[in-house]
Amino acid sequence: MDQSLIFDLELINRYDKAGPRYTSYPTALELHSEFSESDYRQQIELSNRNGGPLSLYLHIPFCDTVCFFCACNKIITKNRQHAEPYLNHLIGEIQLQAELFDQNRPVNQLHWGGGTPTFLNASQMQRLMQATRDYFQLYSNDQGEYSIEVDPRETDSQTIAQLRELGFNRISLGVQDFNPEVQKAVNRLQSKSQTFAVLDSARAQGFRSINVDLIYGLPLQTVDSFAETLDQLIEKSPDRFSIFNYAHLPDKVKTQRQINAEQLPLPAVKLAMLQMIGQRLNAAGYVYIGMDHFAKPNDELAIAQREGKLYRNFQGYSTHSDCDLIGLGMTSIGRIADSYLQNTKDISVYAQRISTKQLAIAKGLLLTEDDRCRRAVITQLICHFYVEFLPIETEFSIIFADYFANELAQLIMMQQDGLLVLSNDKIQVLSAGRLLIRNICMVFDRYLVKKNQQFSKVI
Ligand SMILES: C[S@@+](CC[C@H](N)C(=O)[O-])C[C@H]1O[C@@H](n2cnc3c(N)ncnc32)[C@H](O)[C@@H]1O
Numbered sequence: 001m002d003q004s005l006i007f008d009l010e011l012i013n014r015y016d017k018a019g020p021r022y023t024s025y026p027t028a029l030e031l032h033s034e035f036s037e038s039d040y041r042q043q044i045e046l047s048n049r050n051g052g053p054l055s056l057y058l059h060i061p062f063c064d065t066v067c068f069f070c071a072c073n074k075i076i077t078k079n080r081q082h083a084e085p086y087l088n089h090l091i092g093e094i095q096l097q098a099e100l101f102d103q104n105r106p107v108n109q110l111h112w113g114g115g116t117p118t119f120l121n122a123s124q125m126q127r128l129m130q131a132t133r134d135y136f137q138l139y140s141n142d143q144g145e146y147s148i149e150v151d152p153r154e155t156d157s158q159t160i161a162q163l164r165e166l167g168f169n170r171i172s173l174g175v176q177d178f179n180p181e182v183q184k185a186v187n188r189l190q191s192k193s194q195t196f197a198v199l200d201s202a203r204a205q206g207f208r209s210i211n212v213d214l215i216y217g218l219p220l221q222t223v224d225s226f227a228e229t230l231d232q233l234i235e236k237s238p239d240r241f242s243i244f245n246y247a248h249l250p251d252k253v254k255t256q257r258q259i260n261a262e263q264l265p266l267p268a269v270k271l272a273m274l275q276m277i278g279q280r281l282n283a284a285g286y287v288y289i290g291m292d293h294f295a296k297p298n299d300e301l302a303i304a305q306r307e308g309k310l311y312r313n314f315q316g317y318s319t320h321s322d323c324d325l326i327g328l329g330m331t332s333i334g335r336i337a338d339s340y341l342q343n344t345k346d347i348s349v350y351a352q353r354i355s356t357k358q359l360a361i362a363k364g365l366l367l368t369e370d371d372r373c374r375r376a377v378i379t380q381l382i383c384h385f386y387v388e389f390l391p392i393e394t395e396f397s398i399i400f401a402d403y404f405a406n407e408l409a410q411l412i413m414m415q416q417d418g419l420l421v422l423s424n425d426k427i428q429v430l431s432a433g434r435l436l437i438r439n440i441c442m443v444f445d446r447y448l449v450k451k452n453q454q455f456s457k458v459i
């Protein structure tokens with residue numbers, strides 16, 4: 001596959017409108033409160049009939065200090081006592097949910113996200129993993145894809161060793177930017193030495209895939225300052241980089257109001273940053289996976305993409321397409337059979353529901369056949385930059401050219417602009433279209449028309 005990226009400012013300006021990141025389709029905005037517990041139980045029955053491995057996502061919401069840019073679902077507290085009751089409820093939910101699923105289904109994928117999972121202390125992490133092992137079929141031979149998000153400010157080499165011992169084999173480090181002025185502007189002071197110490201420990205402990213999160217578009221960043229951060233990290237040779245575009249939505253994310261908008265880099269500077277990122281990572285041997293993600297060619301994401309087996313879920317790109325995902329913890333999102341569902345965002349409601357042995361679902365969505373068909377097209381495009389019509393036609397009993405006649409007509413303009421090639425049997429995205437992949441996916445999104453203003457821009 002052609003891995004190159006083309007940075008055409010005129011094209012990007014023309015197409016760069018707000019759009020979803022398609023970690024699901026329909027997006028989480030479509031979830032509604034009419035979705036009931038009985039809907040969920042029906043979907044679990046279907047899921048158990050289909051069988052197959054499971055994926056678990058556990059949400060640990062706490063952070064010690066706030067990073068002003070952060071759009072994650074988190075609770076800021078210096079009080080470590082808050083973790084204990086939450087942990088008890090999380091373990092309660094694990095038990096409640098596990099009882100609904102067939103016991104023989106192995107957990108191929110496990111992810112602890114946050115917030116900051118390592119806000120938990122060593123014995124709390126041990127208890128959480130043990131409870132998960134008690135109620136679900138976790139592998140003990142390192143065969144599963146078990147990953148954790150780690151804030152290097154909240155971790156040391158002892159914790160990394162413990163995480164490996166608990167069964168984690170993939171790790172993601174939040175870094176964002178090393179420049180001291182940028183760090184001050186976003187209230188995240190994090191030294192290179194503490195970051196590298198954690199990265200070195202993870203490698204020494206045999207973590208199979210080490211990812212680094214960076215953000216471009218933060219206040220006071222320049223192309224040169226961000227290049228410096230990137231070069232220092234490239235030297236350390238992590239397996240993957242997730243380089244997110246900072247989404248400044250102060251109306252929606254309160255803490256972002258503490259960021260001085262005048263200090264944000266202009267769109268042209270952000271584009272130059274993106275170009276620099278693409279060039280440097282390419283020169284260092286990383287391939288562009290898509291949507292902010294880069295990986296070494298021998299990383300499992302790059303391999304899955306070459307083999308046509310890449311998938312996208314709420315944690316980003318993934319190699320496990322076939323797993324139903326159980327979300328555990330407040331705000332967590334699951335995907336079971338033909339549904340998506342999300343737990344309550346209110347920690348006290350979560351506690352009350354679980355302590356009275358009820359599930360904590362706040363909203364959900366049953367997918368229609370049309371949703372499933374569009375999801376298949378969008379997932380294929382965003383993961384592999386092409387979609388062949390025949391597999392979609394076979395799976396959904398449609399004639400692609402008829403069913404998507406309107407959408408294909410809309411793509412003609414993108415073809416004329418060199419973003420993609422339309423043929424009788426497939427859509428192939430070209431280099432110039434790779435950075436604009438979500439704009440291409442948006443053509444297939446039936447829900448979008450009314451929602452544009454709620455998403456961040458692509459670049
Ligand atoms: C849950 S945090 C990672 C774990 C840990 N809390 C930490 O910060 O190291 C997930 C990642 O989301 C990204 N992120 C958060 N808010 C963002 C925003 N507004 N725009 C772009 N990326 C963002 C950051 O790169 C962050 O590392």
Ligand code: SF4
Nearest residue numbers: 063066067070072115
């Ligand atoms: S970026 Fe990570 S540490 Fe910072 S507030 Fe968000 S979740 Fe917490």
